[in-house]
Amino acid sequence: MLSQVYRSGFQAFRQRLLPWVQSTALSRSHRVQPSAIRHVRSWSNIPFITVPLSRTHGKSFAHRSELKHAKRIVVKLGSAVVTRGDECGLALGRLASIVEQVSVLQNQGREMMLVTSGAVAFGKQRLRHEILLSQSVRQALHSGQNQLKEMAIPVLEARACAAAGQSGLMALYEAMFTQYSICAAQILVTNLDFHDEQKRRNLNGTLHELLRMNIVPIVNTNDAVVPPAEPNSDLQGVNVISVKDNDSLAARLAVEMKTDLLIVLSDVEGLFDSPPGSDDAKLIDIFYPGDQQSVTFGTKSRVGMGGMEAKVKAALWALQGGTSVVIANGTHPKVSGHVITDIVEGKKVGTFFSEVKPAGPTVEQQGEMARAGGRMLATLEPEQRAEIIHHLADLLTDQRDEILLANKKDLEEAEGRLAAPLLKRLSLSTSKLNSLAIGLRQIAASSQDSVGRVLRRTRIAKNLELEQVTVPIGVLLVIFESRPDCLPQVAALAIASGNGLLLKGGKEATHSNRILHLLAQEALSIHGVKEAIQLVNTREEVEDLCRLDKMIDLIIPRGSSQLVRDIQKAAKGIPVMGHSEGICHMYVDSEASVDKATRLVRDSKCEYPAACNALETLLIHRDLLRTPLFDQIIDMLRVEQVKIHAGPKFASYLTFSPSEVKSLRTEYGDLELCIEVVDSVQEAIDHIHKYGSSHTDVIVTENEKTAEFFLQHVDSACVFWNASTRFSDGYRFGLGAEVGISTSRIHARGPVGLEGLLTTKWLLRGQDHVVSDFSEHGSLKYLHENLPVPQRNTN
Secondary structure, three states, X not given: OHHHHHXXXXXXXXXXXXXXXXXXXXXXXXXXXHHXXXXXXXXXXXXXXXXXXXXXXXXXXXXXXXXXXXXXXXXXXXXXHHEOOOOOOEOHHHHHHHHXXXXXXXXXXXXXXXXXXXXXXXXXXHHHHHHHHHHHHHHHHHOOHHHHHHOOOOOOOXXXXXXXXXXXXXXXXXXXXXXXXXXXXXXXXXXXXXXXXXXXXXXXXHHHHHHHOOEEEEEEEOOOOOOOOOOOOOEOOOOOEOOOOHHHHHHHHHHHOOOOEEEEEEOOOOOEOOOOOOOOOOEOOEEOOOHHHHOOOOOOOOOOOOOHHHHHHHHHHXXXXXXXXXXXXOOOOOOOOOHHHHHHOOXXXXXXXXXXXXXXXXXXXXXXXXHHHHHHHHHOOHHHHHHHHHHHHHHHHHOHHHHHHHHHHHHHHHOOOOOHHHHHHHOOOHHHHHHHHHHHHHHHHHHHHOOOOEEEEEEEEOOEEEEEEEEEOOEEEEEEOOOOOHHHHHHHHHHHXXXXXXXXXXXXXXXXXXXXXXXXXXXXXXXXXXHHEEEOOOOOOHXXXXXXXXXXXXXXXXXXXXXXXXXXXXXXXXXXXXXXXXXXXXEEOOXXXXXXXXXXXXXXXXXXXXXXXXXXXXXXXXXXXXXXXXXXXXXXXXXXXXXXXXXXXXXXXXXXXXXXXXXXXXXXXXXXXXEEEEOOHHHHHHHHHHXXXXXXXXXXXXXXXXXXXXXXXXXXXXXXXXXXXXXXXOOOOOOOOOOEEEOOOXXXXXXXXXXXXXXXXXXXXXXXXXXXXXXXXXXXXXXXXXXXXXXXXXX
């Protein structure tokens, strides 16, 4: 009967909708045709991106990254999400945020449906208010004010609350969706609507008609008439699920409507392997059918009828019907404002249900293996770690042909897709491999006395001695792009420092990274620590990796400035070592040598323009303009085909100047250079501090006093006198190799080699010492004597 009313009323409703749509569009300066009703989403005042959504419903998505292709989505809002903490009334802020996210997705061309709780809580609030008002009036008339404090609110029956709350809940949703020019429609269902074939078809037709008209259906169980939940009636086969709560309703609706994605929002982060809050509870990133045997379920939600067990059963039933499912937290204030859109974008939020198990370990398992392997690595003798690195160096030359063949595949696949500077970074050669091998042997030699080195010894009191010793940081995550030669360098440094290592390379270097990682693991195998270095080959997004704060101790990005900035922004509670930009300056002083200046500018800019330590801004003293030195530099840059961008002051001196620079804070990474004029060494320093990135800056002068002033006053990681910016490199500094160049001001700065991957711990050796013995009336006194430190092995 109800479904017939839906169908018969839709033609009239659509006629009423058309004038409203047209008037809304005209008020936004858009001209709308009647046939454009389905595109009402394009008039929303929420910014959106139209995404191609062409998906044939059948199998569920295998990976999170595919969720962005979901066309039809059901969002289930649990009672804990919709209601306030006192269970009386709605959490209006959360609801407004959820409505905004649903509207954004609807305006992207998706078909959104809501399954919502909240009618009982809304009705309870209204009825409590009415009862209190009624009681206060009666008692004021008959009993006097002194008895008002003793008023008791009777227990409210859930069905009555639902009946009183349904209209208010729907009015609230309508008011919120109207803000985004989206219409919503309410549908109340019971279990019978799914078991009666005619009602089921009517319901299906109603929902499809609403979606066709770009209306968001808001579905709820009709709690005013629904019978009590039947025990033990959860799953009854592939085609039947008993609708006894909104979890089962959402699953049934998702399968009936051939939905691509079901998002279940609750008050927990997702599914845990044991009850949330217990000491060993771990969030399950991906849940597979059959895994429920390894999960211990806790109690149900503080409100609502279902618990996590009910959600899992409903999710697995929907998954079996071809719908992907994510269970996530919709109440946390830090994530609820974007949890739905994050899920659809494929970010690692909540628990994703998948039928496809990955062939290899998950990134969480790889993190655990790297942690365990790193601890074993740290316990090896220094000679054993050095032996592993020597073996890796030998493999780089012995397996040269296989490495270059894999690299050739990467270059062929990248041709036409990558810019020339990136292709150059991607390329490996025999000379590069030989240089890598030499650098690795340097690391092996310097690693003899790295882990466990005593930095300080103090006698606290008699027979109480303190030591500070070097130890590994823990697990490093190194993210690099277009530079496979980074992998063996970082691997050798991690081995030498006893750190576990997770490597995430760019997909453009897949073949090269794979063989280089295999060689690293082959070298590690000689002492049984193969698992210490892991290559992440899953579809993990970098942003998701940056959230693994319980597994990763330090993130080191190697790549473009945009990559570094993105990682610094995404890292949650994990320190990031690196620099976002390499805006390197060279100041040519009025007392500079002509030949030296020309050689240094050429080497700094033209030797490898894609490097982060390449010259980007050339500062010229004003007195050098129109001199042989200036002309010689300009002629050399022209021969090298360097495109010049003029700074504002430089442009003002020229009648016909090169293109004026758009920004003085630019890292070109190519044969392009900014030239600016300064009046003094102090002005050069001020310019560097204002527009530089604290990476590497150089002065070219024959005046030692000016040079020393520059060296002492420029606040950068590397400051040089009469030397190319390209010397800012771990290998050239004699560090063997580097994990990157850091412009941070704590822990490590400049090229970061072995020393930068170590931290310290304190070892205290005593004999039954207690603090009370050192009190005012105690028997012992602090000595705090410095003791000699064992000499470091420099061989």
